[in-house]
Amino acid sequence: MGFTQQEIISIREQSGQMEREGVITPEALQYIYDKKLFHLFVADDLDGNMTPLPEAIRIFQECSRIDGSFGWLVTIGAGGGYFAPFMTMEIGRKVFSSSDAVIAGSGAPTGMARKVDGGYRVSGRWKYCSGSTHATTFTANAVLDQGETRLDSGETLELVTLIMQPDQVRIEKDWNTFGLKATASHSMVVTDAFIPEEMTFSFTEFRSHEDELLYRYPFLPFAQTSFAGVAMGLADHFLEAAEELLRARGNERVLAELDEQKKEFAHQQDAFYMVLDKSWEELGHKGRLSPEMELRISSECVTAAKASLGCGLRLFPMLGLSACMEDTDVNRTWRDLQTACQHALLRG
Structure with a gap:
């Protein structure tokens, strides 16, 4: 692997x-x-x-x-x-069985779905769909249209989760951040597309693979641990690039600071993985995570992300003007790290 x-x-x-x-x-x-x-x-x-x-x-x-x-x-x-x-086994095979199969989409309920015979008519616009340019399937949440329902009405909204094909989706290339530029996290736009009933699903209804342990890990900590892994990897790369720059200059004072930062960060990573491993063991033994473990792993993810971002916040100002050049490894990685850590699930 x-x-x-x-x-x-x-x-x-x-x-x-x-x-x-x-x-x-x-x-x-x-x-x-x-x-x-x-x-x-x-x-x-x-x-x-x-x-x-x-x-x-x-x-x-x-x-x-x-x-x-x-x-x-x-x-x-x-x-x-x-x-x-x-998803049913039949739909799962359609969505996942090819070697290049991958989903892009959004959990934000920024579309509307109107019930019709056999399915739904759907329109909407969803932001931040990472991987939009190579996705083979798109998923999104839409509000079920019940006549006078508005997205900003404050009413309790009934949602439907949609599975859509690339030819039903228009990609609006509006991802214009200063980091993670190559993720193609553009918006997707759907206009009056017909989505068959079988191409929808609910997170409260298992239709297949109920015995797979991974699918019983709660979604929120699942997503948080995933993003925390990205943040830690970016911090690893930032520290590596900063060290290369400092050694080329022979800046011993800042190198000493970097060594301390590396030790602190390694300690935080160990703490994160200790809790993650324990949560997985608990899931295997009990078939679920306790509420206490859910809170603990969620907190550890936020702490790991803050520690990752802290590596850059402390060291970048010490790296000099050359680190401000956008085509340098250390600059690109620092921008990517800041962008990743802006995700709501990592900000606590």
Whole structure:
């Protein structure tokens, strides 16, 4: 599952191109397909690569250490596998069974769905759909139209979760951040598309793979641990790039500060993985996480993200003007780290 040093070098050599073009290169995407990284949470009978959560988070961290956008895309793409048990086996095969299968989408309820014979007519616009340019399936939440319902009405809204094909979706290229540029996290727009009833699902109804342990890990800590893995991988890369820059200058004073930062960060990572491993063990023994464990792992994710961001906040001002050049490794990684840590699930 790991990467050879030559593969790491190859992906990093493409980082500048990916950032300039705002999209992952075909070569880097092929590494993901070949290693089945988009299928880490897809059951084996769907041509998946089912992986225990603690192992998968370590993979997300390593991918993000290699390159921020690369790691983010692996993490988001793999996360779509969590939806598999809420689909029937037939739909699951359609969605996941090809080697390049990957979901992009949004959990925000920013669309409307109107019930019609056999399904729904759907329109809406959803932001931040990472991997939009290579997705083979799109998912989104929409509010069920009940006549006078408005998204801002304050009423309790009934939602429907949709599975849509690329030809039903228009990508609006509006991802214009200063970091994670190659994630193609654009908006998707759907206009009066017909979505059959069987192409919808509910997170409260298992339709297949009920015995897979991963699917019983609660969604919120599942997502938080995934993003925390990205943040830690980005911090790993930032520290590596900062050290390379400082050693080239022979700046011993700042190198000493960097060494201290590395020790503190390593300690925080150990604490994070200790809790993550314990949560997985608890799930295996009891079939669920206790409310106390859910709160503990959630808190540990936020702490890990703050520690990751703190590496840059403390060290970047000490790196000098050359670190401000956007085409440098340390600058790109610092921008990626700040962008990743803006995610609401990492801000507590």
